[in-house]
Amino acid sequence: MYRLSGTSALRHLDRLGWNPVDHPDRRSGKMGEMSEIDGMGTERATCVLAPNPSAMTLDGTNTWIIGEPGADEVVVIDPGPKDGKHLSRVADIVTGQGRRVGLVLLTHGHPDHSAGAKKFAELAGPAVPVRAMDPRHRLGDEGLVEGDVVTTGGLELRVMETPGHSNDSLTFWIPADGAVLTGDTVLGYGTTVVEGKLGDYLSSLDRLRKFSEEAGAATILPGHGPKLDDPIAALDHYINHRRERLAQVEAAVKAGARTAREVVEVVYADVDKSLWPAAEWSVQSQLDYLNERGAL
Ligand SMILES: [Zn+2]
Numbered sequence: 001m002y003r004l005s006g007t008s009a010l011r012h013l014d015r016l017g018w019n020p021v022d023h024p025d026r027r028s029g030k031m032g033e034m035s036e037i038d039g040m041g042t043e044r045a046t047c048v049l050a051p052n053p054s055a056m057t058l059d060g061t062n063t064w065i066i067g068e069p070g071a072d073e074v075v076v077i078d079p080g081p082k083d084g085k086h087l088s089r090v091a092d093i094v095t096g097q098g099r100r101v102g103l104v105l106l107t108h109g110h111p112d113h114s115a116g117a118k119k120f121a122e123l124a125g126p127a128v129p130v131r132a133m134d135p136r137h138r139l140g141d142e143g144l145v146e147g148d149v150v151t152t153g154g155l156e157l158r159v160m161e162t163p164g165h166s167n168d169s170l171t172f173w174i175p176a177d178g179a180v181l182t183g184d185t186v187l188g189y190g191t192t193v194v195e196g197k198l199g200d201y202l203s204s205l206d207r208l209r210k211f212s213e214e215a216g217a218a219t220i221l222p223g224h225g226p227k228l229d230d231p232i233a234a235l236d237h238y239i240n241h242r243r244e245r246l247a248q249v250e251a252a253v254k255a256g257a258r259t260a261r262e263v264v265e266v267v268y269a270d271v272d273k274s275l276w277p278a279a280e281w282s283v284q285s286q287l288d289y290l291n292e293r294g295a296l
Helices: 010-016 084-096 117-124 198-215 231-254 260-267 273-292
Strands: 045-049 062-066 073-077 100-105 149-152 155-161 170-174 179-183 219-222
Touching: 045 084, 062 084, 062 219, 073 084, 073 149, 073 155, 084 100, 084 117, 100 117, 100 149, 155 198, 170 198, 179 198, 198 231, 198 273, 219 231, 231 260, 231 273, 260 273
Parallel strands: 073 100, 179 219
Antiparallel strands: 045 062, 062 073, 149 155, 155 170, 170 179
Protein backbone atom coordinates (compact mmCIF):
# COMPACT_ATOMS: atom_id res chain seq x y z
CA MET A 1 0.00 0.00 0.00
CA TYR A 2 1.37 3.38 -0.97
CA ARG A 3 1.48 6.01 1.77
CA LEU A 4 2.20 9.70 1.71
CA SER A 5 4.83 11.05 4.01
CA GLY A 6 3.80 14.00 6.15
CA THR A 7 0.34 14.89 7.35
CA SER A 8 -0.19 18.58 6.64
CA ALA A 9 -2.70 19.20 3.86
CA LEU A 10 -0.94 22.45 3.04
CA ARG A 11 2.29 20.64 2.36
CA HIS A 12 0.54 18.62 -0.30
CA LEU A 13 -1.20 21.44 -2.10
CA ASP A 14 1.78 21.69 -4.41
CA ARG A 15 0.54 18.43 -5.91
CA LEU A 16 -2.32 20.50 -7.26
CA GLY A 17 -0.20 23.22 -8.72
CA TRP A 18 0.93 25.48 -5.92
CA ASN A 19 2.59 25.50 -2.55
CA PRO A 20 2.06 28.55 -0.40
CA VAL A 21 4.43 27.46 2.33
CA ASP A 22 7.49 27.48 0.08
CA HIS A 23 7.76 31.21 0.01
CA PRO A 24 9.10 33.44 2.81
CA ASP A 25 6.60 36.21 2.02
CA ARG A 26 3.77 33.81 2.70
CA ARG A 27 5.28 32.56 5.96
CA SER A 28 5.67 36.13 7.19
CA GLY A 29 2.15 37.03 6.10
CA LYS A 30 3.26 39.56 3.50
CA MET A 31 1.58 37.60 0.72
CA GLY A 32 0.11 39.73 -2.02
CA GLU A 33 1.93 42.90 -1.02
CA MET A 34 4.45 44.66 -3.20
CA SER A 35 7.23 42.40 -2.10
CA GLU A 36 10.69 41.90 -3.49
CA ILE A 37 9.03 40.78 -6.71
CA ASP A 38 7.99 44.22 -7.90
CA GLY A 39 11.04 45.88 -9.42
CA MET A 40 13.19 42.73 -9.50
CA GLY A 41 15.01 41.66 -12.65
CA THR A 42 18.29 41.71 -14.51
CA GLU A 43 20.26 44.45 -16.22
CA ARG A 44 17.77 44.51 -19.10
CA ALA A 45 14.59 43.13 -17.53
CA THR A 46 12.40 44.76 -14.85
CA CYS A 47 9.32 43.20 -13.28
CA VAL A 48 6.15 45.17 -12.66
CA LEU A 49 3.91 43.06 -10.39
CA ALA A 50 0.21 43.06 -11.29
CA PRO A 51 -2.20 43.35 -8.32
CA ASN A 52 -3.98 40.02 -8.97
CA PRO A 53 -2.71 37.63 -6.27
CA SER A 54 -4.51 34.28 -5.90
CA ALA A 55 -3.85 30.61 -5.36
CA MET A 56 -3.19 30.19 -9.07
CA THR A 57 -1.31 33.45 -9.73
CA LEU A 58 0.75 33.43 -6.50
CA ASP A 59 1.74 37.05 -5.71
CA GLY A 60 0.24 38.25 -9.01
CA THR A 61 1.30 38.22 -12.66
CA ASN A 62 4.83 39.35 -13.48
CA THR A 63 4.80 41.92 -16.29
CA TRP A 64 8.26 42.44 -17.79
CA ILE A 65 9.78 45.58 -19.29
CA ILE A 66 12.87 44.63 -21.26
CA GLY A 67 15.29 46.93 -23.01
CA GLU A 68 18.88 47.41 -23.98
CA PRO A 69 20.62 49.90 -21.64
CA GLY A 70 20.39 53.36 -23.20
CA ALA A 71 17.97 52.29 -25.93
CA ASP A 72 14.81 54.36 -26.33
CA GLU A 73 12.60 51.42 -27.29
CA VAL A 74 11.59 48.51 -25.03
CA VAL A 75 9.62 45.26 -25.21
CA VAL A 76 6.83 44.53 -22.72
CA ILE A 77 6.13 40.85 -22.07
CA ASP A 78 2.78 39.77 -20.54
CA PRO A 79 1.00 43.07 -19.81
CA GLY A 80 -1.23 41.06 -17.46
CA PRO A 81 -4.93 41.20 -16.62
CA LYS A 82 -7.26 43.91 -17.89
CA ASP A 83 -6.57 46.16 -14.93
CA GLY A 84 -6.41 49.80 -16.02
CA LYS A 85 -4.32 50.89 -13.04
CA HIS A 86 -1.70 48.23 -13.63
CA LEU A 87 -1.54 48.84 -17.39
CA SER A 88 -1.13 52.60 -16.84
CA ARG A 89 1.55 51.97 -14.25
CA VAL A 90 3.56 49.86 -16.70
CA ALA A 91 3.19 52.52 -19.41
CA ASP A 92 4.17 55.28 -16.93
CA ILE A 93 7.31 53.43 -15.84
CA VAL A 94 8.44 53.14 -19.46
CA THR A 95 7.67 56.82 -20.14
CA GLY A 96 9.39 57.81 -16.89
CA GLN A 97 12.55 56.14 -18.17
CA GLY A 98 12.32 58.35 -21.25
CA ARG A 99 11.57 55.34 -23.41
CA ARG A 100 8.68 53.98 -25.47
CA VAL A 101 7.14 50.56 -26.02
CA GLY A 102 8.04 49.11 -29.42
CA LEU A 103 6.48 45.71 -29.04
CA VAL A 104 4.30 43.57 -26.76
CA LEU A 105 4.91 39.82 -26.48
CA LEU A 106 2.92 37.10 -24.73
CA THR A 107 4.34 33.95 -23.12
CA HIS A 108 0.88 32.35 -23.55
CA GLY A 109 -2.79 33.21 -23.81
CA HIS A 110 -4.07 32.71 -20.27
CA PRO A 111 -6.07 35.81 -19.27
CA ASP A 112 -3.91 36.70 -16.26
CA HIS A 113 -1.09 37.31 -18.80
CA SER A 114 -2.94 38.36 -21.94
CA ALA A 115 -6.31 39.96 -21.16
CA GLY A 116 -4.84 43.46 -20.88
CA ALA A 117 -2.46 43.12 -23.83
CA LYS A 118 -4.45 44.86 -26.58
CA LYS A 119 -5.57 47.65 -24.25
CA PHE A 120 -1.98 48.11 -23.12
CA ALA A 121 -0.69 48.23 -26.70
CA GLU A 122 -3.20 50.99 -27.51
CA LEU A 123 -2.23 52.86 -24.36
CA ALA A 124 1.46 52.55 -25.22
CA GLY A 125 1.19 54.29 -28.57
CA PRO A 126 -0.05 54.05 -32.12
CA ALA A 127 0.56 50.78 -33.96
CA VAL A 128 2.30 48.87 -31.16
CA PRO A 129 1.88 45.21 -32.16
CA VAL A 130 1.10 42.31 -29.85
CA ARG A 131 2.82 39.10 -30.90
CA ALA A 132 1.77 35.70 -29.53
CA MET A 133 1.70 32.13 -30.75
CA ASP A 134 -2.12 32.00 -30.68
CA PRO A 135 -3.57 34.27 -33.42
CA ARG A 136 -6.50 35.21 -31.17
CA HIS A 137 -4.20 37.17 -28.91
CA ARG A 138 -2.30 39.08 -31.59
CA LEU A 139 -2.59 42.70 -32.59
CA GLY A 140 -1.12 42.95 -36.08
CA ASP A 141 -0.10 40.17 -38.42
CA GLU A 142 3.00 38.77 -36.79
CA GLY A 143 2.95 35.68 -34.62
CA LEU A 144 5.72 33.93 -32.71
CA VAL A 145 7.20 30.52 -33.46
CA GLU A 146 10.15 28.39 -32.44
CA GLY A 147 13.43 29.93 -33.53
CA ASP A 148 12.15 33.48 -34.02
CA VAL A 149 14.66 36.15 -33.10
CA VAL A 150 12.96 39.35 -31.99
CA THR A 151 15.04 42.52 -32.07
CA THR A 152 13.79 45.79 -30.56
CA GLY A 153 15.98 48.78 -29.69
CA GLY A 154 19.07 46.62 -30.12
CA LEU A 155 17.76 44.01 -27.68
CA GLU A 156 17.71 40.42 -28.87
CA LEU A 157 15.17 37.85 -27.68
CA ARG A 158 15.01 34.26 -28.87
CA VAL A 159 11.77 32.28 -28.95
CA MET A 160 11.41 28.67 -27.80
CA GLU A 161 8.18 26.67 -27.92
CA THR A 162 7.68 25.00 -24.53
CA PRO A 163 4.17 23.47 -24.52
CA GLY A 164 2.67 21.75 -21.47
CA HIS A 165 1.34 24.38 -19.08
CA SER A 166 -0.71 25.38 -22.13
CA ASN A 167 -0.36 24.35 -25.76
CA ASP A 168 0.74 27.87 -26.72
CA SER A 169 3.40 28.34 -24.01
CA LEU A 170 6.61 30.06 -25.11
CA THR A 171 9.91 30.73 -23.37
CA PHE A 172 12.05 33.75 -24.24
CA TRP A 173 15.84 33.65 -24.01
CA ILE A 174 17.60 36.96 -23.37
CA PRO A 175 21.20 36.08 -24.27
CA ALA A 176 22.78 39.35 -23.13
CA ASP A 177 21.54 38.76 -19.55
CA GLY A 178 21.69 34.95 -19.55
CA ALA A 179 18.02 35.06 -18.59
CA VAL A 180 15.31 32.51 -19.40
CA LEU A 181 11.85 34.06 -19.26
CA THR A 182 9.56 31.08 -18.72
CA GLY A 183 6.00 32.40 -18.32
CA ASP A 184 4.08 29.72 -16.40
CA THR A 185 6.25 26.81 -17.56
CA VAL A 186 8.42 27.36 -14.46
CA LEU A 187 7.19 29.48 -11.54
CA GLY A 188 9.18 31.22 -8.81
CA TYR A 189 7.89 28.72 -6.25
CA GLY A 190 5.39 25.88 -6.06
CA THR A 191 4.63 23.97 -9.24
CA THR A 192 2.57 24.79 -12.27
CA VAL A 193 -0.66 23.32 -13.60
CA VAL A 194 -0.31 21.18 -16.74
CA GLU A 195 -3.24 21.93 -18.99
CA GLY A 196 -1.69 20.37 -22.10
CA LYS A 197 -0.15 16.93 -22.40
CA LEU A 198 2.11 15.81 -19.57
CA GLY A 199 4.54 14.30 -22.11
CA ASP A 200 4.88 17.70 -23.80
CA TYR A 201 5.46 19.37 -20.45
CA LEU A 202 8.16 16.89 -19.41
CA SER A 203 9.88 17.32 -22.79
CA SER A 204 9.77 21.10 -22.36
CA LEU A 205 11.37 20.85 -18.91
CA ASP A 206 14.08 18.50 -20.18
CA ARG A 207 14.75 20.83 -23.07
CA LEU A 208 14.96 23.91 -20.85
CA ARG A 209 17.33 22.12 -18.51
CA LYS A 210 19.62 21.07 -21.37
CA PHE A 211 19.45 24.52 -22.91
CA SER A 212 20.16 26.28 -19.60
CA GLU A 213 23.21 24.13 -19.06
CA GLU A 214 24.60 24.58 -22.58
CA ALA A 215 23.86 28.31 -22.74
CA GLY A 216 25.08 28.97 -19.19
CA ALA A 217 21.77 30.52 -18.13
CA ALA A 218 22.11 32.59 -14.96
CA THR A 219 18.50 33.42 -14.10
CA ILE A 220 14.94 32.24 -14.60
CA LEU A 221 12.41 35.07 -14.87
CA PRO A 222 9.06 33.37 -14.14
CA GLY A 223 5.48 34.41 -14.90
CA HIS A 224 4.64 34.41 -11.17
CA GLY A 225 6.79 34.53 -8.05
CA PRO A 226 10.42 35.61 -7.53
CA LYS A 227 13.23 35.12 -10.02
CA LEU A 228 15.41 32.05 -9.63
CA ASP A 229 19.17 32.46 -9.73
CA ASP A 230 20.00 28.75 -10.10
CA PRO A 231 18.14 27.64 -13.24
CA ILE A 232 19.56 24.10 -13.25
CA ALA A 233 18.57 23.46 -9.62
CA ALA A 234 15.09 24.88 -10.23
CA LEU A 235 14.57 22.73 -13.33
CA ASP A 236 15.89 19.62 -11.58
CA HIS A 237 13.42 20.29 -8.76
CA TYR A 238 10.56 20.57 -11.26
CA ILE A 239 11.61 17.44 -13.17
CA ASN A 240 12.03 15.39 -10.00
CA HIS A 241 8.70 16.58 -8.62
CA ARG A 242 6.90 15.38 -11.77
CA ARG A 243 8.74 12.04 -11.78
CA GLU A 244 7.87 11.46 -8.10
CA ARG A 245 4.21 12.13 -8.73
CA LEU A 246 4.21 9.77 -11.70
CA ALA A 247 5.77 7.09 -9.51
CA GLN A 248 3.04 7.63 -6.89
CA VAL A 249 0.30 7.27 -9.48
CA GLU A 250 1.95 4.18 -10.95
CA ALA A 251 2.25 2.64 -7.48
CA ALA A 252 -1.42 3.34 -6.73
CA VAL A 253 -2.47 1.62 -9.97
CA LYS A 254 -0.26 -1.37 -9.24
CA ALA A 255 -1.87 -1.52 -5.77
CA GLY A 256 -5.30 -1.87 -7.38
CA ALA A 257 -6.64 1.61 -8.18
CA ARG A 258 -8.57 1.45 -11.48
CA THR A 259 -9.79 5.00 -12.11
CA ALA A 260 -8.42 8.52 -11.64
CA ARG A 261 -10.79 8.90 -8.73
CA GLU A 262 -9.46 5.75 -7.05
CA VAL A 263 -5.89 6.95 -7.54
CA VAL A 264 -6.79 10.29 -5.95
CA GLU A 265 -8.33 8.52 -2.96
CA VAL A 266 -4.99 6.86 -2.30
CA VAL A 267 -2.40 9.46 -3.35
CA TYR A 268 -4.32 12.49 -2.06
CA ALA A 269 -5.79 10.78 1.00
CA ASP A 270 -4.73 13.54 3.41
CA VAL A 271 -5.56 16.48 1.13
CA ASP A 272 -8.84 18.35 1.65
CA LYS A 273 -11.59 16.70 -0.40
CA SER A 274 -12.63 20.01 -1.96
CA LEU A 275 -9.38 19.79 -3.95
CA TRP A 276 -10.00 16.26 -5.20
CA PRO A 277 -11.71 17.25 -8.47
CA ALA A 278 -8.64 19.26 -9.48
CA ALA A 279 -6.44 16.38 -8.36
CA GLU A 280 -8.48 13.96 -10.45
CA TRP A 281 -7.88 16.06 -13.53
CA SER A 282 -4.13 16.10 -12.86
CA VAL A 283 -4.07 12.34 -12.19
CA GLN A 284 -5.97 11.65 -15.42
CA SER A 285 -3.24 13.36 -17.45
CA GLN A 286 -0.64 11.27 -15.62
CA LEU A 287 -2.61 8.07 -16.32
CA ASP A 288 -2.82 9.06 -20.02
CA TYR A 289 0.91 9.63 -20.06
CA LEU A 290 1.69 6.27 -18.42
CA ASN A 291 -0.78 4.45 -20.70
CA GLU A 292 0.67 5.98 -23.87
CA ARG A 293 4.05 4.71 -22.84
CA GLY A 294 2.74 1.25 -21.97
CA ALA A 295 3.84 1.66 -18.35
CA LEU A 296 0.55 0.43 -16.90
ZN1 LIG B 1 -0.88 30.36 -17.38
